Amino acid sequence: MKSLSALEDRPGGKTLVITDSGLGGLLICAGLESRLRGTTGGPVRLVYVNAWPAAGHGYNDLPDVRARAAVFDRALAAMARLEPSLILIACNTLSVIYEATAFRRAPSVPVTGILEEGADLFTEALTRDQEAVLALFGTRTTIGSGEHVRRLGERGIDPRRVVAEPCHGLAAAIDKDPDSPAVPGLIDACVLRAAAKLPVGAPLYAGLACTHYAYVAEAFRESLRMRTGSSVGILDPGARLVDGLVRGLAARTVEEREAQIAVEVISKIELPEDQRKAVSRRIDPLSPATAKALIAYRRSPRLF
DSSP states (O other): OOOGGGSOOBTTBEEEEEEESSSTTHHHHHHHHHHHTTOOSSOEEEEEEEOOOBTTBOGGGSSSHHHHHHHHHHHHHHHHTTOOSEEEEOOHHHHHHHTTOHHHHSOSSOEEESHHHHHHHHHHHHHHOTTOEEEEEEOHHHHHHTHHHHHHHHTTOOGGGEEEEEOTTHHHHHHHOTTOTTHHHHHHHHHHHHHTTSOTTOOEEEEEOSGGGGGGHHHHHHHHHHHHOSOEEEEOHHHHHHHHHHTTOOOOOGGGTGGGEEEEEEESSOOOHHHHHHHHHHHTTTOHHHHHHHHTOEEOTTOO
16 A cells, blocks of 8 residues: 555544554654645544563564464554554564464455565665665564565566675664664674675665664664775665655645644553653654654553
């Protein structure tokens, strides 16, 4: 589904559930809130659901795809009970896991994810620049699935032009505080592994196959530039996803904007105050309403 204009309004307007394992997808929620303030189509309720399963571990720590899918199935059922017009999986890891869920076989509400947007974005860049190489960064589950490389191959991209590198632990560090002093070292260690596999002198793109990495996109660019000596283009599927969803929605008048959009953040696990403040500082310039919703989040321990 490429645009919210394809959704029918329910009484009271549209409800859009955005989910991620952690707070990375809040950038997409913030982008939508910001863009929707300038569009028409009635009231929109944005509900961000943090689907991180437990305080002690995330999906990448579960033993296999079946275990991850079982947990995400329960989370999806909880989201469906909110009666949304659409569930948006703003997470590459959860988009991979979704393919193995029972919910996918008989979804009770429309669901769209970020994988296709990423594959399209990466394909366009590599088709436009035939000499370029893609350094693809994501979580262990996302990179291990091979989904991006497979989809790029289906679109005619030679897999040898893609170097995929998992950055295990980076998303969790960003989730706690994008400005943590530990984050640059984790990025550089991941980039160093990728750089050893990259051809010397080739034009280079960095594909951010984790929504958390958009918080630190410039750190990826600078680390890659220093390690390879190449100029680096950043490819962020989250920004493209927002563009696709709001495409086709007409402009409203200024007087109508603010009252039309509501944002709510729900989390099964506790989000400490220092974490909420750290992430909200990054979100506030784009969407003050989303930043405020994070600070005032609703914890729901029995959500799924």
